[in-house]
Amino acid sequence: MYAATALSNPPPKIDVSGLALCRGLARQAASRIVAVSTLQRAKAGETLFSEGDDADGVYEVVTGMLRLYKLLPDGRRQITGFLGTGQILGLAPEGTHVYSAEAINDVTLCRYPRAGFERLIDEVPGLARRLLAVTSHELRAAQDQMLLLGRKAAAEKVASFLLLMADQQGNDDEIALPMGRSDIADYLGLTIETVSRTFTKFKTEGLIALPTTYRVEIRDRDQLEDFASGQGDPEL
Amino acid sequence: MYAATALSNPPPKIDVSGLALCRGLARQAASRIVAVSTLQRAKAGETLFSEGDDADGVYEVVTGMLRLYKLLPDGRRQITGFLGTGQILGLAPEGTHVYSAEAINDVTLCRYPRAGFERLIDEVPGLARRLLAVTSHELRAAQDQMLLLGRKAAAEKVASFLLLMADQQGNDDEIALPMGRSDIADYLGLTIETVSRTFTKFKTEGLIALPTTYRVEIRDRDQLEDFASGQGDPEL
DNA sequence: CGCAAACTTGATGTTGCTCAAGCTAGGTGG
DNA sequence: CCACCTAGCTTGAGCAACATCAAGTTTGCG
Numbered sequence: 001m002y003a004a005t006a007l008s009n010p011p012p013k014i015d016v017s018g019l020a021l022c023r024g025l026a027r028q029a030a031s032r033i034v035a036v037s038t039l040q041r042a043k044a045g046e047t048l049f050s051e052g053d054d055a056d057g058v059y060e061v062v063t064g065m066l067r068l069y070k071l072l073p074d075g076r077r078q079i080t081g082f083l084g085t086g087q088i089l090g091l092a093p094e095g096t097h098v099y100s101a102e103a104i105n106d107v108t109l110c111r112y113p114r115a116g117f118e119r120l121i122d123e124v125p126g127l128a129r130r131l132l133a134v135t136s137h138e139l140r141a142a143q144d145q146m147l148l149l150g151r152k153a154a155a156e157k158v159a160s161f162l163l164l165m166a167d168q169q170g171n172d173d174e175i176a177l178p179m180g181r182s183d184i185a186d187y188l189g190l191t192i193e194t195v196s197r198t199f200t201k202f203k204t205e206g207l208i209a210l211p212t213t214y215r216v217e218i219r220d221r222d223q224l225e226d227f228a229s230g231q232g233d234p235e236l
Numbered sequence: 237m238y239a240a241t242a243l244s245n246p247p248p249k250i251d252v253s254g255l256a257l258c259r260g261l262a263r264q265a266a267s268r269i270v271a272v273s274t275l276q277r278a279k280a281g282e283t284l285f286s287e288g289d290d291a292d293g294v295y296e297v298v299t300g301m302l303r304l305y306k307l308l309p310d311g312r313r314q315i316t317g318f319l320g321t322g323q324i325l326g327l328a329p330e331g332t333h334v335y336s337a338e339a340i341n342d343v344t345l346c347r348y349p350r351a352g353f354e355r356l357i358d359e360v361p362g363l364a365r366r367l368l369a370v371t372s373h374e375l376r377a378a379q380d381q382m383l384l385l386g387r388k389a390a391a392e393k394v395a396s397f398l399l400l401m402a403d404q405q406g407n408d409d410e411i412a413l414p415m416g417r418s419d420i421a422d423y424l425g426l427t428i429e430t431v432s433r434t435f436t437k438f439k440t441e442g443l444i445a446l447p448t449t450y451r452v453e454i455r456d457r458d459q460l461e462d463f464a465s466g467q468g469d470p471e472l
Numbered sequence: 473c474g475c476a477a478a479c480t481t482g483a484t485g486t487t488g489c490t491c492a493a494g495c496t497a498g499g500t501g502g
Numbered sequence: 503c504c505a506c507c508t509a510g511c512t513t514g515a516g517c518a519a520c521a522t523c524a525a526g527t528t529t530g531c532g
Contacts, residue, residue, distance in 0.1 A: 180478070180479085181478075181479065181480095182478085182479095192478090192479075192480095193479095193480080193481085196479060196480055196481080197480080197481080199479095199480095200480075200481085213478080213479065
């Protein structure tokens with residue numbers, strides 16, 4: 001089912017049509033991009049690259065999930081995003097990565113080395129535009145996250161997070177959370193204790209169920225959406 | 237001195253070479269872009285467009301300063317950026333603006349209407365790539381801001397803000413703050429009272445001087461930088 | 473079955489928010 | 503030209519939300 005399974009040594013042909021970076025491009029354009037790409041794997045917890053490293057290429061997540069983050073000198077961490085299948089990372093026109101990237105679980109990636117990729121941007125029609133769409137979409141997500149971090153209360157942050165995850169995963173009310181509580185806390189600008197307490201509160205109120213620590217079931221999406229937009233019942 | 241002054245009815249020729257959007261493009265490419273552009277002005281407090289509006293075009297700030305922001309239904313506001321001379325806004329590949337834009341003081345803009353601009357992206361060599369650089373740079377700023385909003389304490393936020401403004405303005409220790417305290421508060425995820433108290437504290441400690449409400453002089457950049465990166469003396 | 477890591481729950485503390493007065497500067501009209 | 507007026511800034515006192523510190527408890531793995 002997963003490409004990762006099929007890939008277990010030695011890696012066979014990639015399913016070209018599935019690469020998100022090529023979505024919307026002509027067949028010939030897509031095949032030129034695929035030509036420079038290589039598959040890469042990372043184990044859970046492994047670091048792909050760190051903030052400040054030379055950007056050696058662009059990556060696309062094939063399976064698994066990554067966390068992107070920035071650190072303060074004293075170790076405080078802000079996770080800027082969780083990336084799943086089809087999402088792009090590593091675009092760094094200024095030459096160095098501005099965030100670190102780690103695998104949350106085992107991850108398969110498609111890597112486009114910098115050298116070849118840079119050339120393709122100018123040569124492959126539509127590619128620059130496709131990348132523009134990708135970064136614009138990321139920018140939009142970043143702005144939503146700024147609103148969340150700057151102006152939402154803890155319960156509103158957690159509700160927004162659950163709905164975002166549900167959205168990313170398509171399936172409406174059964175969410176997988178591959179990341180731990182401390183990743184969630186560092187994504188929402190909270191502590192793990194506050195995240196945990198809020199989960200418990202939502203469970204007690206019947207908004208969600210927690211079959212396991214890493215799995216959430218949405219029970220009352222409407223009320224969760226009210227919370228996420230700041231209209232939740234403050235009594236709860 | 238300002239283009240705004242020179243422009244007072246009727247607008248004369250634009251100084252093409254000064255348009256930031258065209259930076260790095262060939263002369264002929266630049267002139268095609270300028271051909272579709274029009275000048276536009278906005279008074280202090282005026283709204284350029286609101287979140288959810290159809291994106292009718294791309295803008296470049298020529299003089300003055302804008303605030304970009306998002307709102308929650310109950311009126312809580314998060315300012316996602318302050319834009320000065322040479323900065324681009326309004327790129328919205330999905331067709332609608334994802335933030336609102338207002339003039340802080342009187343502003344002069346260069347507007348590239350959507351219709352013509354879309355075509356140019358495909359036709360003008362290097363333009364798509366130039367736009368990619370612009371959005372990548374914005375994305376970088378957005379990620380810095382996420383770290384600030386999620387993980388920095390009040391004094392660290394204010395110190396970071398002052399240094400950012402100093403940076404944007406080039407001149408090292410005399411900063412103009414065209415925006416009011418409530419704009420600063422909504423940018424940093426604080427209240428105006430906390431911003432005001434922190435300014436007073438920095439002044440008392442000799443890190444800054446406040447000749448007027450809208451003007452800051454940096455007196456001890458090193459210590460301000462320590463604060464901004466979270467290494468400031470917690471005793472202060 | 474035992475161990476360690478991660479999560480949950482509880483008690484207490486602190487930062488920054490809220491509410492409430494003053495204060496100041498800039499603009500207006502007498 | 504000056505006094506007034508108002509919007510915005512500053513300052514203060516009390517409070518609430520979330521962080522911190524400290525045990526327990528669960529989960530998954532060897």
